[in-house]
Amino acid sequence: MEITKERLFRLIDRTPFGDLVLIEDDTSYGSVIATYVLVKYAREKGMKIMIDDSLDMLFLVKMQLKLLGINEDFSDVFVIKTGGKMNVGNVVGRIPLEPEPVIYLNRYEDIANKVFSEGKYINIVLGLERLFAFFQNSNEFYTVISSI
């Protein structure tokens, strides 16, 4: 089924704030396009955007968009970076890859609270599967799962 931009945006409208949407990507460029659509949506609605960029995933998205013929520099997007070294967007916080999830989560919350003390925003989380690859045991795994 062909879907128009308006119908797609209405779908996103119906997603309440506080909701967590999991987008599973089985296609070639699904998460790349989804990121682009969500950024467009937020801009059009005048909302702020925050991207959690684990292990340079946003760089990958930017380059793949470029090769799809779309130039997007994410300059108005707040980015919290975990690991990696390619800066894309407005990087407001950087967390080194921390072997101890509890410390990592504390750092993450500090930064997120500073950036978004008020107001509503769209949060795009990229590269979570790369982050999860680093967890060694179920304790670490569930510490992070519960925090999400």
Place this chain on the structure above:
Amino acid sequence: MESLEEVFRLIDKIKFGEIALVEYRRSFIPEFMTLGLLYYGKSGGLPVIIDDNFDSLHVIQKHLEFLGINEDFRDVLVVKTGGKRKVGNVVKRIEFVSEPVIYIRNYEEEGRAVFSQVENSINIVLGLERLFSFVSSVSEFYTFILTIQSFLGDDRRKAFYLVNKDIASSIPFNPLLELERIATTVIEATPRPTSGIFTFKKSPSLDLFGKKVEISGGELGWK
């Protein structure tokens, strides 16, 4: 069955800056593919750079000899990692140290120096699965992956990573899934007795996505 000329017009559609992953199984596909890309480069006046990991180019050259094709790769710029058999014009040798972080730093400094001198090159990467065999932790794994993806969008080159699917799948840190994601074009290559079938499983070009082409070994001089 497509002619070599028709296939070249399809390779034209792969953009500079792309990483094309070519997955193959036991066959002479890497031999013919390397040769085909070499001819492609020559026909378009584009320099060809081969990343030769652990003597992979030596194996390809010897296999081609058995197929009746003598190719000395003298026009190819070779960046060599590990191994000791020099084939082609080796412009840079990168010492392989089993500590990936140090190796990557060497590669980024010295390898990039080679690329920065050459515009519009065809880059063939051989034996990446051998390199990944040395990975022993998640952190090393992502050090490699992030370095590979940092080359994406570098429009001085059009890169082809030739990876043996069976070998890559059998090493402890299987890089295939991440490579398929990083790559902007994924080609699955299947051998036939006297030809190869190439299917575009992923591509930003609507002309290529889903396309299947068959090339006869005879087109590349297999007698």
